[in-house]
Amino acid sequence: MTLQDATDTTAAPQLSPEQQLAGEYYQHQALICQWFATLLAKELDETALKAYMSGEAAPLLEDLEGISELAKPVQQLSQAISTLHLLEQPKLELAADFASLFLSDARHSPAPYASLYLDDGRFSGPSLQRMQARLAAIGMAVSAELTEPADHVSIMLDYLAEGYRQLAEHPTPAAEATVANFVNEELASWLPEWANRGQRIDTASQFYPALLSLVAAYFG
Template identity: 50%
Template sequence: MTHSVEAGTVLPFFSSEHWQRQAVLCQWFSTLMFKEPDDATLAAYQAGDAAPLLNWLSEDGLQSEAGALQSAIAGLSVFEHPRLELAADFATLFLSDARHSAAPYASCYLTERGGFMAEPAQRMAARLANAGVSLPEHVKEPADHLAVMLDYLAGGYRQLAEQNDKAQTTTLTGIGQFLEQELCNWLPAFHQRCQHSSVASPFYPALATLITAFCRKRQQETLS
């Protein structure tokens, strides 16, 4: 895992490095929500590979949330087969019946009946199309899957990092609207479901807490 900005660096708000950092974090969250980590990735996290990212989050005011995920990573050492435990937790939380799990789809929280492929998925598909983005063939998830939405958000921050100040204003406004209208309005409910599910490790509940707090922080940032 490589990072363009060293941990411990205090970044000025609205700097290119600041936006690059948010893009990297969004991409990391997206990867974690798309599928459970393999043995090599878990070993790297336990060896400290996630520490720079968690340090960035702590520096951004999310010390408690980042610390909880760090503790969950450290706690994986108690399992004989941590990957299998996380895979089981991933399935319990995100792949089970949506009525009894923390389904990572906006439609499950923003529609009256809590179904799939509703208006949020259609809106997200339109956003991807307007941005000229198509999902890889192996991705069979609806467009309103949290991993897809975080990947889209990462693209917005990469765009910000490359723009001049004038262009940034429009892009940042769009990111703020996306966070408000498509993410922050359902992530708290998703987070609550994660906290009340029976899992072996606190890894995914801690991840859900961190993602929710991160998106709220980013939304507040757009209003500054």
């Protein structure tokens, strides 16, 4: 988790069968967003790397592959995962890829900050301020473990995951519109450029470039 929040003790209302189905859908959306957020927040640790290399992500990827628009990027990510064992030092080489993509010169790399794409290349611009306001409005803050500004993609995806979880419990047209607007205006508008930048960086593995393509396609 990249965000921290206060405990919500509000009891969830009784849901109709239709609302229960919608709730299951939104819980699944939250799961996907949380998965993306976790992968983009920091390098894979040894436990996570072993899990991927042992095939634990296969069921989730197979589920996503069933969506026609996602088939190609899912296949690319699956292929990248299946070849991780060919790396001499997978953990170190993936960590180097992570640094090359997300921690290097923002003018040329796919730096994971919305401001870079939405605010004419300026960091700490209106995009950051909007995210800070959104987090404050729901009583959430960036985890102390992640020293990143609020417009970092992993934080935005974590926030979106929370929005979907709230929708699962309280599905209303207004809340649905709020979440949809966030996706369209704050994510979908810049993720394709971000993913394209990732394809231009020389990496030891295609794991992260494929992941970026999948994230962009998922919200496209």
